[in-house]
Amino acid sequence: MTTGPNTNPLNGSSPTPKLEAKPRAVTVTVNGDPVVALVEPRTLLVDFLREKAQLTGTHTGCHQGWCGACTVLLDGSSTRSCLTFAVQADSCEVTTVEGIESGDGQLSSLQRALIEHSGFQCGFCTPGFVVLGTEILAEAADGATFSRDDLQRRLAANICRCTGYRGILDALEHALAEQAATSAEVAR
Amino acid sequence: MSPTNGTSGYVGTGVRSRNGVRFVRGAGRYTDDVHLPREATLVVLRSPHPHALIVGIDTSAAKAMDGVYAVTTGAELFDHIGPQRYLWDLPGQRTGPGRPVARDRVRHVGEPVAVVVARDQYVAEDALDAIVVEYEPLPVLADVDAALADGATLLHPDWGTNVQVEAAWPAVIPGLPEPPSADAALNAAHLIVEETFTSARITATSMETRGVVCDYDPSGPSLTIYTSTQSPHQVREGVGAMLGIPEHRIRVIAPDVGGAFGMKAVLYPEEVLVPYFALALRRPVRFAEQRDESFVASTPSRAQRMTLTLGFDTDGRILGLRSRYTIDLGSAPSTCGAGTGWATGALLCGPYAIPAVDIRATAVVTNKTPLGAYRGFGQPEANFPMERLLDIAASKLGVDPVELRRRNLIPADGFPYTNATGMLIDSGAYQNMLELLEQRPAYVDALRERDEARAAGRHVGVGMAFYNECTNFGPSGVFPLIGIATGGWDATTIAVEPDGTVRVTSSQTPMGQGIETSFAQLAADRLGVGIDDVTIRFGDTASSHYTAYASGASRSAGIGGSSLIVAAEAVLEKMRRIAAHLLEADPDDVELVRAAPENGSAPTPPGFTVRGTSAEPVTFAQVAAAAYQGGGLPEGMAPGLEELGTFDPVSLGFSYGVVAALVELDAVTGQTTVRKLIFGHDCGTQLNPRIVEQQVIGGALQGQGAALTEELPYADGLPLAGAFADYLVPLATEIPELDLFHTETPTPFTLNGAKGVGESGVIAAPAAIVNAIQDALGPESTTSAPITAIPVLPERILQALTTARTTEETT
DSSP, X not given: OEEOSXXXXXXXXXXXXXXXXXXXXXXXXXXXXXXEEEEOTTOBHHHIIIIISOOTTSOOSOSSSSSOTTEEEETTEEEETTSSBGGGGTTOEEEOGGGSSOTTSOOOHHHHHHHHTTOOSSOSSHHHHHHHXXXXXXXXXXXXXXXXXXXXXXXXXXXXXXXXXXXXXXHHHHHHHHHHHHHHHHHO | OOOSSOOXXXXXXXXXXXXXXXXXXTOOOBGGGOOOTTOEEEEEEEOSSXXXXXXXXXXXXXXXXXXXXXXXXXXXXXXXXXXXXXXXXXXXXXXXXXXXXXXXXXXXXXXXXXXXXXXXXXXXXXXXXXXXXXXXXXXXXXXXXXXXXXXXXXXXXXXXXXXXXXXXXXXXXXXXXXXXXXXXXXXXXXXXXXXXXXXXXXXXXXXXXXXXXXXXXXXXXXXXXXXXXXXXXXXXXXXXXXXXXXXGGEEEEOOBOOOOTTTTSSOOHHHHHHHXXXXXXXXXXXXXXXXXXXXXXXXXXXXXXEEEEEEEOTTSOEEEEEEEEEEEEESSOOTTTTHHHHHHHHTTTTTBOOSEEEEEEEEEEXXXXXXXXXXXXXXXXHHHHHHHHHHHHXXXXXXXXXXXXXXXXXXXXXXXXXXXXXXXXXXXXXXXXXXXXXXXXXXXXXXXXXXXXXXXXXXXXXXXXXXXXXXXXXXXXXXXXXXXXXXXXXXXXXEEOTTSOEEEEESSOOSSSOHHHHHHHHHHHHHTOOGGGEEEEOSBTXXXXXXXXXXXXXXXXXXXXXXXXXXXXXXXXXXXXXXXXXXXXXXXGEEEEOSSOTTOOOOOOOEEEETTSOXXXXXXXXXXXXXXXXXXXXXXXXXXXXEEEEEOOSSOEEEEEEEEEEEEEOTTTOOEEEEEEEEEEEOBSOSOHHHHHHHHHHHHHHHHHHXXXXXXXXXXXXXXXXXXXXXXXXXXXXXXXXXXXXXXOOOTTSSSOBOOOTTHHHHHHHHHHHHHHHHHHOXXXXXXXXXXXXXXXXXXXXXXXHHHHHHHHHO
């Protein structure tokens, strides 16, 4: 039996036919700064961020869309950067974990809460959870409310293998409460 | 409360992680974040066949592609890369080719067949697709039964058998009295229970896959290898031996490790292939394992089936134990050999006083990825059969399951206790732990909730399991007897810098377990300095002293921590002698002045003073300045202020604990929900209770995954899991309500009383959850057969519930 061009050992599928793949220039605004680079149509956004923008905080845990370590905000919405092509982000705004802290380097309330509540161990999934949690906080700032069950369902978008999630969940609840208290303070 | 300025009493407090600020900013530096000029990317072509001969490989089209630097087959590499060595080399074990790439025969899906090095991952994967391999499929050994059947194909024809190694307990040692007969004990028993239990093949799935980056330096030549490993020195030894390069020309660095769980404890083929190609191509080479290939390329674990027999007297005391079990080892031993299988037998008695045992283990090769280590290392495979069978026995004896365990646990006055497999159990207060569970409000509530839910017709159950965990893995004198090729000691170097601050270099490797933080606490306490004046370094063979076993087997706190204490005492002693010289006093009259005294007065610099005088202390900085200037030291003293500490434990330390679970079964979907986990644990002295708690919680959820969802299924040698869509690790929606409590029974065998905690969470959670499921299904007698296999998938629950209903209707 001969295999080749090689089949995928895991699902037996054959490779897709090759398309014309000339590099093209894209401009992505990453954490407020424009990043210009030549990419192939198949270049993934996560590879663009890690290698062209040299922001290695966005991690690739699976390249398959399941683990969420590569989560970034694409025009404000959480997105798997491993399932997004760089060309799809052309002329878009991307926020990575490096863009969550304030301009002068102050950690966000969620980042501080993750430290306080031990919401990480090895730290590899942490960037994805920081970005996902930041999106949830933004929704809450716009008036959405979340029960603990709701938060668990949202956090189930990402995988953490170390912590058992409790510290992440506690940190997010804490940050939400702090944000609510602050906005109540401002309202008063 | 964590002290911020104080210098006494960091140990035992929940100091926050030192990695936090880096990790939440995305500023961790993992292997795949390391990029070097002119780097090329290596990818591996893996076999799609479970068992086949390689008839031919045509690499010409791949080699001709733009941006491809090398395409190489196993046959071409055979004379250039020698066979691997084995960390676990059990007496009598048979080994496979041990080469990183197969030459003429593949034995599992995922086995490397050829290697491509190219401009980047994209180009390299294109080239993989262009390689043409002709295979001649061979009969597949799908499981242990097929491999042991009469006339089965031999995976390694030169072995003459598919049995890789066997082991038996008790060990009969010439000259010593013959151990008690388990046969006689079982024959005399009032009750004998026996079942066959299965623990599925599962895998660690650290969120960071494996990765290797190797820098090439033409002078020498020499290599710097960045790799996601728990054991940098082991990697260096392996690479040196397999490539024939002297070890002093190889530097191995473990940057931040994004989870490991034992899976990254030993040498992997890619850790040799990457440096080989860096040398061959004279440029840096990188490898990033892809998640789909990780399910066949990273070592899984467990995969055991055990028939366990226990005999009881009329009081429910265990008289004897018989165990026959197989380990589905995969196609050939990894460098971990059959280590996990050995540990299961050696540790099968767990926390119980069992007078007579007869245990036989058989490791069998099949057409699957070779087994390696995963958190628990053979102990979950021992705990599940034992704790399930105790529950089954309890119902037959008419004894409460908690009471049955109480009667059989090693008594508090029985330590240190040498058990029937020859393990010395150091310390514990096991019955006390059981009592604390019974008094725990969360446990009392769980029992009440169960009864109320049952009355309302819901399928709710409570189950428990006891465990102990073998930690502080050593000592070096014992390792050769159990087939481990290296030493069991560890090392720490402490330097007091010229300005009086402290640099601690540990030979342990962090991977999320927090030793950067806990070791800073320990060092600050021991040296009397503020924690901010301590830096912990690690993970670099150029600076971390040689250690063999490194970070695994829950050895950091006890063995690594004790070596830190030895180094601290050595550096303090030298400083005290220098201080005495500066103070013109007798060294015996000079004492340490801590940076902030325990009475809480204002912080002062750490230093030394003459006992009982009001002489102005000399500070660490002044002592260090003298040490590094070198001209005014005591007669004969060498300049500098850096000391090595090593520690080899007298014996193992056994952590222990109890887990209770409250579960609910959905009669429609068959889904199990773990509502509550109550977890009591004891790991001796806790360096940082916050870290201990995090280890237990995270481990327990991994145990829940093993109990309910995780499995690497194979169909006739073909793996069915290639993504997190197929391999179901627990998600945030699946976490139980947790109630934790702890006791501290220090081990006498380390300098700080610490035992390990890394594996505690994962050991007994599966048995507790399955015992709870069985409780929810109703008494053993009303269901068709007890649940004896993990994971317990929904179809198994539905089958049991259907049988129970049918039984009810017919009676």
